[in-house]
Amino acid sequence: MPRVILAVLDSFGIGGAPDAEAYGDEGANTLGHIAETAAKGGADRDGLRQGPLILPNLDALGLGAAAALSAGKIPPGLSAIAAGGRFGVGREVSKGKDTPSGHWEIAGVPVPFDWGYFPQEEPTFPPELIAEFVKRAGLPGILGNKHASGTTIIAELGEEHIRTGKPICYTSVDSVFQIAAHESHFGLDRLYDICRIAFELTEPLRIGRVIARPFIGESAETFKRTGNRRDFAIAPPEPTLLDRAEEAGRQVFAIGKISDIYAGHGVTHKLKATGNMALFDRTLEAMEMAADGALIFVNFVDFDQEYGHRRDVAGYAGALEAFDHRIPEIIAKMQPQDLLILTADHGNDPTWKGSDHTREQVPIMVFSPSLSRGEIGIRKTFADIGESAARWLGLPPGRHGRSFL
Numbered sequence: 001m002p003r004v005i006l007a008v009l010d011s012f013g014i015g016g017a018p019d020a021e022a023y024g025d026e027g028a029n030t031l032g033h034i035a036e037t038a039a040k041g042g043a044d045r046d047g048l049r050q051g052p053l054i055l056p057n058l059d060a061l062g063l064g065a066a067a068a069l070s071a072g073k074i075p076p077g078l079s080a081i082a083a084g085g086r087f088g089v090g091r092e093v094s095k096g097k098d099t100p101s102g103h104w105e106i107a108g109v110p111v112p113f114d115w116g117y118f119p120q121e122e123p124t125f126p127p128e129l130i131a132e133f134v135k136r137a138g139l140p141g142i143l144g145n146k147h148a149s150g151t152t153i154i155a156e157l158g159e160e161h162i163r164t165g166k167p168i169c170y171t172s173v174d175s176v177f178q179i180a181a182h183e184s185h186f187g188l189d190r191l192y193d194i195c196r197i198a199f200e201l202t203e204p205l206r207i208g209r210v211i212a213r214p215f216i217g218e219s220a221e222t223f224k225r226t227g228n229r230r231d232f233a234i235a236p237p238e239p240t241l242l243d244r245a246e247e248a249g250r251q252v253f254a255i256g257k258i259s260d261i262y263a264g265h266g267v268t269h270k271l272k273a274t275g276n277m278a279l280f281d282r283t284l285e286a287m288e289m290a291a292d293g294a295l296i297f298v299n300f301v302d303f304d305q306e307y308g309h310r311r312d313v314a315g316y317a318g319a320l321e322a323f324d325h326r327i328p329e330i331i332a333k334m335q336p337q338d339l340l341i342l343t344a345d346h347g348n349d350p351t352w353k354g355s356d357h358t359r360e361q362v363p364i365m366v367f368s369p370s371l372s373r374g375e376i377g378i379r380k381t382f383a384d385i386g387e388s389a390a391r392w393l394g395l396p397p398g399r400h401g402r403s404f405l
C-alpha cells in the first residue's frame, strides 16, 4: 500500500499571490529575493555559505519551474527544468497568512472564519484580559504587552523579567498570544501552566495560538530561546487529512510542530526534534517505522523561526542549501509506492520590511518512483495538496479541494 511523506518548509513562499497587496506584501517573494540577494554576493557569511543560491535537488523536483509559474521569472541559479515528478503552485484561500491557516488548508480544511488579532498599539492586549490572566495565574503583572519580534523582546525585557517575575507577553500580525519566560528563573512547567490559562482566556477571542517561548541565559547578550517552545492551539473546525487517515486506521506520524498545529487531532505517532537537521533525521526514522498506508507529516520550522522572522537572508539561504543537500537521503529511502510532497504554508521574505510573514504563493513539488513527470498548474487552494495525498493513500475525497494526481 502507498505511503505519503508530506513536508512543509515553513515560510518558503515563491511570490505572486494575487491578493498580496491587501496585506501590504505586493512584490514579496521569499525564494526570489533570497536567490537575487545571493547572486549579488549579499548572502555571504563566513563559515556558513558564499555566493549564488545552489539548490540542485529542489530544482530537479521543479522548484525553479514552480517559481517561474508563480512570479513570472526563474530565480537566479535555478532552472525551468523539472527533472522528476510533478510541480506547481499553491494559492491560499484562507485569509490568514499564518502557520495554522496554511497547514489546515494543506490538510484539506481552509479556515472559514476570521481569526482574532491584537491591535498595532500599546498596550495591545485588552486590559480585562490581562487583569483576569494575572489574577488566575497568580502573577505580579506582565511585561511587553505589544507587537514584537521574539528575540528582540527578550533582549529588551529579559533582565527585568528575571528581576520582577513578570512574564513577557507579546503578539505579531498573526493570531497569537506569546509568552516568553526564563526556563529556570521562572520555570518551564510554570510557563506551560500559565499558557494553558492564557489559552482558556484567548480562545473565545478566536486567537489561534498561545505560544510558550522559554529562554535561557543571564543577560541581554546571552539570552537564547530553547527548543522547548510549545503551542496551545485552537482545533481545526472540520476533520483534516490527519483525522481522515487516522479514522481509516492508518498511522499518522506528526514530526516537529505538526501535532501542536492540529491540536493533536488525528495524530497516532508524535516525534519531536529541535532544528531542521534533527527534524530531517526524525523524518528518515519515521520512513523506517511507518507501515503501508501511513501519512508522515513534518514541518521544517527553522526557515521561518530562525531566518524569515529574523530577516536573515544568509541564514535562510544556508538552511535551504543544507536541506537541499539531504533530499537524496529521503529519495533513497522511498519505496516504489511512496509519494513525497514538498510545499510551504506562507511566505516570510527575509528582505521584506518588519519581521512578519508575507502573503505569497507556495511551491508544490511532488515525487514518487511510480509517478510520471508533469505540471499541475496554479492550484486554487492549498487543499488540493491534502486531497492529492488522500487520493494517493486511497482515502475517500474530502469536502474541499481537488486532487492533482
Ligand SMILES: O=P(O)(O)O[C@H]1O[C@H](CO)[C@@H](O)[C@H]1O
Residues within 6 Å of the ligand: 099, 148, 149, 150, 151, 171, 172, 173, 174, 175, 176, 178, 211, 213, 305, 309
Ligand atoms: O518573533 P517570534 O517570537 O519568533 O514569533 C513569530 O512566530 C510566531 C509563531 O510562529 C509568529 O506569529 C511570529 O510572531
Ligand SMILES: [Mn+2]
Residues within 6 Å of the ligand: 010, 011, 098, 099, 304, 345, 346
Ligand atoms: Mn509557518
Ligand SMILES: [Mn+2]
Residues within 6 Å of the ligand: 099, 304, 305, 309, 357
Ligand atoms: Mn512564523
